[in-house]
Amino acid sequence: MNRRVVITGIGVRAPGGSGVKAFWDLLTAGRTATRRISHFDASPFRSRIAGEVDFDAPAEGFSPREIRRMDRATQFAVACTRDAVADSGLDMSALDPHRIGVSLGSAVASATSLENEYLVMSDAGKDWLVDPGYLSPHMADYLSPGIMPAEVAWTVGAQGPVTMVSDGCTSGLDSVGYAVQLIREGTVDTVVAGASDTPISPIVVACFDAIKATTPRNDDPEHASRPFDGSRTGFVLAEGAAMFVLEEYGAAVARGAEIYAEVTGYATRCNAYHMTGLKKDGREMAEAIRVALDEARLDPTGIDYVNAHGSGTKQNDRHETAAFKRSLGDHAYRVPVSSIKSMVGHSLGAIGSIEIAASLLAIKHNVVPPTANLHTPDPECDLDYVPLTAREQRVDTVLSVGSGFGGFQSAIVLRRPEGVSA
Template sequence: MTRRVVITGVGVRAPGGLGAKNFWELLTSGRTATRRISFFDPTPNRSQIAAECDFDPEHEGLSPREIRRMDRAAQFAVVCTRDAVADSGLEFEQVPPERIGVSLGSAVAAATSLEQEYLVLSDGGREWQVDPAYLSAHMFDYLSPGVMPAEVAWTVGAEGPVAMVSDGCTSGLDSLSHACSLIAEGTTDVMVAGAADTPITPIVVSCFDAIKATTPRNDDPEHASRPFDNSRNGFVLAEGAALFVLEELEHARARGAHVYAEISGCATRLNAYHMTGLKTDGREMAEAIRVALDLARIDPTDIDYINAHGSGTKQNDRHETAAFKRSLGEHAYRTPVSSIKSMVGHSLGAIGSIEVAACALAIEHGVVPPTANLHEPDPECDLDYVPLTAREQRVDTVLSVGSGFGGFQSAMVLRRLGGANS
């Protein structure tokens, strides 16, 4: 018998909406959380805007020692974990610890602290040979990405499999896929899974600036992220996190848990083509979608909503539009598609999990989030991208996709428990 995986707890920290409730209110209102970078002086950069979180670790309940020890991304992950655990209602101490695991995704891990420490060690970059006398006692925590999922494991007392998944911008989807595999195969009954990234640092901003991936629309930050719009010219960098409590279905049913959605199919493919380039036919993403649908045992016509990667770059928007047509056929033209990156930006490895939170809430509330700032659709992007305004409709089955540097293409199917074909 196949073991099924469901979401029973959600924790979110996203730009403009700390907590799942505020996050959902932001999305359904069509508001954007993009602004001029405030964490440092962005003036030297071509792109000077981002989607920042108004995150206060002390207000979030972290102790002074936790704040000193953990990088900002790890802080996000731990706070979201606490929210997801509380939301799930699961008494973790009543679950054998070896049956609890953690799967965390991140693209740049502790980039915030690593850059800050380098600036101290090199005296602001003036010294070529750094001075170890100024080395932080917590440098290992920043250098080793595995420390982040370990922090989450300590938070919930997990003694089962604990892993970091880091494959760029699909990390948030792929960490959930890994967690689902562990539950499905019987290794665990409960997984805390998701992703966190806090990449708004001078070095990361400069790196994306150098390849002109981010938008230079500095005079209008609120409307800078424009997925599928003919005037788009790059994505808006962001930070954020989303963590989930995932359970084996019968484990959740036995305790009468509230279920947001079932994760019924996951797949990832690589294009083996180019570090940043994408083929125009969308074949690799379409293949990931096909496999995810097959694993979910559903037909393409069962998809009620597509949560797009929708980064706001021309090659990506056209690539995934082609992938939707290739995998869903004529049904692609009848299916609403939207990109929440238009409102909360692109938080690299975290965004896939943040988008899954949006998908679960879309199923929960029967609302499709809009694509903000979409006034003039690209003629080559000719699907229903839900422009500007959220749409109320029953949502039973959602397809969420991700695309990342290196050629990664991932897809995930979420379904309402008890909905069509469940």
């Protein structure tokens, strides 16, 4: 069995605005949402900026008990799930719950709540022997990443496969890829899939400070994320989430659903090389792209837009440029490429799903979002990286890619189905 899979619902929480419209408005305007960290006192750290989401849990409909129980990342996932289901127009209660699945990605899961609880129990680290009397009754929920997809499953009544995908910065891409496989093989008919991460906490900031992956350009937060620019100095940490409703194509058409795109190809590879290092030739990402294109039965010239990982680190942007040249051939020099991390930062495991959302909207609106802050391209990054201003053009097929610590490289192909108007 190899059933076709389409995406019919989107929910987004990203820096710069709440919801799909605010997210798309920010991207197409080329505005940046990176700023000085406000979640805690970041003055002791090397990198003190981030892409924060203005999220009001009570206004989002969460009760005090739910807020106490759910980590911030889980709240994001549930809020996006509600939006995605509403957007899809699908009545989940009318479906067989055993034919509904959940696939959620996250890199650091409930790290924010875990750290907050440790600070409370240890009196901000003053006590070596912590007092368990101050322990939250929900500490086990914060410890187990699996509680995040479970909360999503409870939200939609899913009793089919419920899975957590956590392989670093490709988690949000791989969670959707896994969901596609579940529907294709006939295990389920519908999957709520996506990713959520809220890593703006002292421990996570310190981790990236230690390896100098994040930018120290603290004096100019709005222009600090500079993918493919010769002056780039690292990525800007961020938080966010995006969730989708995926369905079997025939069922979506039968009920008259709005289809954003069909997922025609997906692949993931690992370089088995280094925890953070990347080879300059981009071979592993190129292989993931090649396999995804083969699965989609698509020639490289069929790609209208490439949504790049574009983290803004020296090695990633050069590695990615090489991968595009290796996998797309001469078409790499003609196809527009951009990185939305220049505007919303890098939300680790969530960014792959957020970039899929941007790709779906590019198809819907026939607009390629720009790479903000790209003024002086690195000579080694010599492709069409759509600097500064969004570009109106026909977009039927998008290749979106991800690269993560541990050597993970993933690619997904999204295509406007025949018969769906532009």
